[in-house]
Amino acid sequence: MPEDFRVLIVDDDFHVAKLHAAYVDSVAGFMALAPVGTASLALQSIHSLRPDLVLLDVYLPDASGLDLLQQLDVDTIMLTAASDAVSVRVAFRRGALGYLLKPFTSDALSQQLRSYARYRRLLAQPGALDQEAVERAKRALIPGDVTPSSRPRSATEAAVLESLVPGEQYSAAEVAGRVGVSRATAQRYLSSLADDGAVDIQLRYGTTGRPEHRYGLPATP
Incomplete structure (x- = not known):
């Protein structure tokens, strides 16, 4: 199983940061680190x-998040109430x-994170x-903009x-059993299908241990 993406939340409101964590x-594949407020x-x-x-707020007590952003060499998504066009452009x-503008729902952030996960998987190939792959990665960052690919699929996929x-x-183990392939093979194809938007990934929490990744078809509108 690939390691979860580790996420740092930067927000000076402790309660908001805890909620966002x-x-x-x-979200399947993500783990929040201890939030920080400055x-x-x-x-x-x-x-x-x-x-x-x-995940970075604009309004921090010791500096603007936009100024901090300029110093960071790490993937960053803004979570902020700053709704002016200048802040967005900067x-x-x-x-x-x-x-992502505050306030937002857990589903809105979930979609943004899942889009980021698709982006990362596409660029991990x-x-x-080629240019098509670059364009797919760019589109993957926009929640809801990924449509199932029309590319030919192998018999196993x-x-x-x-x-x-x-x-x-x-x-993945259940899919492997249904198809008659190894769990690793099922996992690989499920990840590829998720990249294309053909499969959704969810979490199921058990009584012990880490939550299990579950795969299914996207809900129809």
């Missing part, structure tokens, strides 16, 4: 913890991958990228997709 932990603490945490992703100009029943969720 719970949102992050509810730009200086953010720099320290990024240096020591090396998060994969930072954020994107300085490298933000997304901009071995070998050089088609079998994995066909094994999923609408409204049901399955583990």
Whole structure:
């Protein structure tokens, strides 16, 4: 199982940061680190913890999040109440991958994180990228903008997709058993299908241990 993406939340409101951390932990493949409330603490945490992703507010007590963004060499998504056009333009100009306005729902952040996960998986493919792959990665960052790919599917990938029943969720091991392949093979094809938007990934919490990744067909509108 790939390691979870480690997420640092930078927000000076402790209660908001704690809520957002719970949102992050509810998304398959993501784990929230201890939130921090200042730009200086953010720099320290990024240096020591090396998060994969930072969720950054604009309004911090010791610096603007937009100024901090300019100093960061880590993927960053803005979570902020700053709704003016200048802040949005500056954020994107300085490298933000997304901009989510407060207040937002857990589902809105979940969609943003799942889009980021697709983006990362698409750019983790071995070998050089062609322009189509670059464009797919860019589109993957926009929640709701990923449509199932029309590319030809191998027989095994088609079998994995066909094994999923609408409204049901399955583990990779269960899909492997339904298709007659190894768990690793099922996991690989399920990840590829998730990249294309053909499969959704959810979490199921048990009584002990880490939550289990569950795979299913996207809900129809």
